[in-house]
Amino acid sequence: MILFEGPWTFLSVATLVTMVAVAVSILVASLRVMRGPSLPDRVVALDLVGLLAVSVISVVAIATQQPVLLDAAIALALIAFLSTVAFARFIEWQGENAE
Amino acid sequence: MSLLGLHLGMAVLWAMATGSLTFPSLLMGIFVGGGVLHLLGPVLGDPRYGIRFYRAIALAFFFLWELFASGIRVAIDVLRPTLSFTPAVVAVPLELRNEAAIVLLANMVSLTPGTLSIDLSEDRSCLYVHTMYGEDPEAARQAIKHDFEERIQEVFR
Amino acid sequence: MNWVELIAGVLLLAGAAFVLVSAIGVVRFPDVYMRMHAATKAGTLGAGLMLGAASIVFGELGITVRSFVVFFFLLLTAPVAAHVLGRAAYYAGVPRWERTKLDELAGRYDEADGTPGELGRPVQRGDDIPYP
Known part of the structure; x- marks a missing residue:
């Protein structure tokens, strides 16, 4: 982490605080993934975890001074969207075949 | 929509002519191009292009502001000790006929305070919206129609 | 300290606050639709x-x-994902919060043709909605 090797500045403190906050958010969101109660609830929480991963990537890009990481954010956002849509299709299919 | 391509071309040309292909100069080129096309619109066959362009910019800024407001609103609701809202699913009749306009409306509704689009009727005449503040369903309906549908209609007309 | 660092730090902290709020909202709100709001x-x-x-x-x-x-991609996909998921949840019959006041979508899905793969959509608007 290049940003944390020099003297402490406002930006490095803010980056650190943000990392902690996003990590806590991921933990809190996974609580909803575990608790459910229904499949859509879990998928909403998983979608949020995907969004949080995109935010983590942009924060890490700042902390390590590696803008290349933003390309990974594009790919990750795409995959999170696709997986949510796939889950939604599955839920509809399941609802139709329930009876 | 070929005017849109011309517009982008003008913006790039402006940035190259000023000798710096950077974000601010591109932005400047877009605005200058908008002004030029506003004046040239009647000749090129779309007299309302300039007006629609500036309405679209205004809509984008309005939308960003609403996104910010909705984040604040969610924060207030989450941090309030008791959950005191009355959710409702409201049917909003649509006057928009353009498919792209309806998609834009549904997306904007989902990202602005208290509303989330859930479904669209088969004949595309009615958007079903889940709202968190449904004490007065009529007011929620009118807010969507007034705040977003009218503005989008002005851009697409 | 320069202005760029100050603005970037403030943006980061604001983003962190909103992200935290949305995660708490997902846990705290009572039904799946409100969780999607958050x-x-x-x-x-x-x-x-x-x-x-x-x-x-x-x-x-x-x-x-x-x-x-x-x-831009997030602005484009987040509402679409919420829309698709909300419809799926509604169609699958996920219960709404008991204080939900009004439901104008109730009973609008075509029950007759529940063929697999065919997506359920609300049937034509009825006469009970007081709008042209």
Whole structure:
């Protein structure tokens, strides 16, 4: 982490605080993934975890001074969207075949 | 929509002519191009292009502001000790006929305070919206129609 | 300290606050639709603010454009994902919070043709909605 090797500045403190906050958010969101109660609830929480991963990537890009990481954010956002849509299709299919 | 391509071309040309292909100069080129096309619109066959362009910019800024407001609103609701809202699913009749306009409306509704689009009727005449503040369903309906549908209609007309 | 660092730091902290709020909302709100409210709005805004911070810190055209593309992509996909998921949840009959006041979508799905793969949509608008 290049940003944390020099003297402490406002930006490095803010980056650190943000990392902690996003990590806590991921933990809190996974609580909803575990608790459910229904499949859509879990998928909403998983979608949020995907969004949080995109935010983590942009924060890490700042902390390590590696803008290349933003390309990974594009790919990750795409995959999170696709997986949510796939889950939604599955839920509809399941609802139709329930009876 | 070929005017849109011309517009982008003008913006790039402006940035190259000023000798710096950077974000601010591109932005400047877009605005200058908008002004030029506003004046040239009647000749090129779309007299309302300039007006629609500036309405679209205004809509984008309005939308960003609403996104910010909705984040604040969610924060207030989450941090309030008791959950005191009355959710409702409201049917909003649509006057928009353009498919792209309806998609834009549904997306904007989902990202602005208290509303989330859930479904669209088969004949595309009615958007079903889940709202968190449904004490007065009529007011929620009118807010969507007034705040977003009218503005989008002005851009697409 | 320079202005770029100050603005980027403030954006980062604001984004962190919104992201945290959306995660708490997903746990705290009572039904799946309200959870989607929290996840879609506050989550997109928080991620967008952090991407804005990244574009300010690096301050190059390519990186600014890239983070704008990610933000634009999020603005495009988050509501679509919420829409698709909300419809699926409604169609699958996930219960709404008991204080939900009004449901104008109730009973509008075509029960007759429940063929697999065919997506359920609300049938034509009935006469009970007082609008043209």
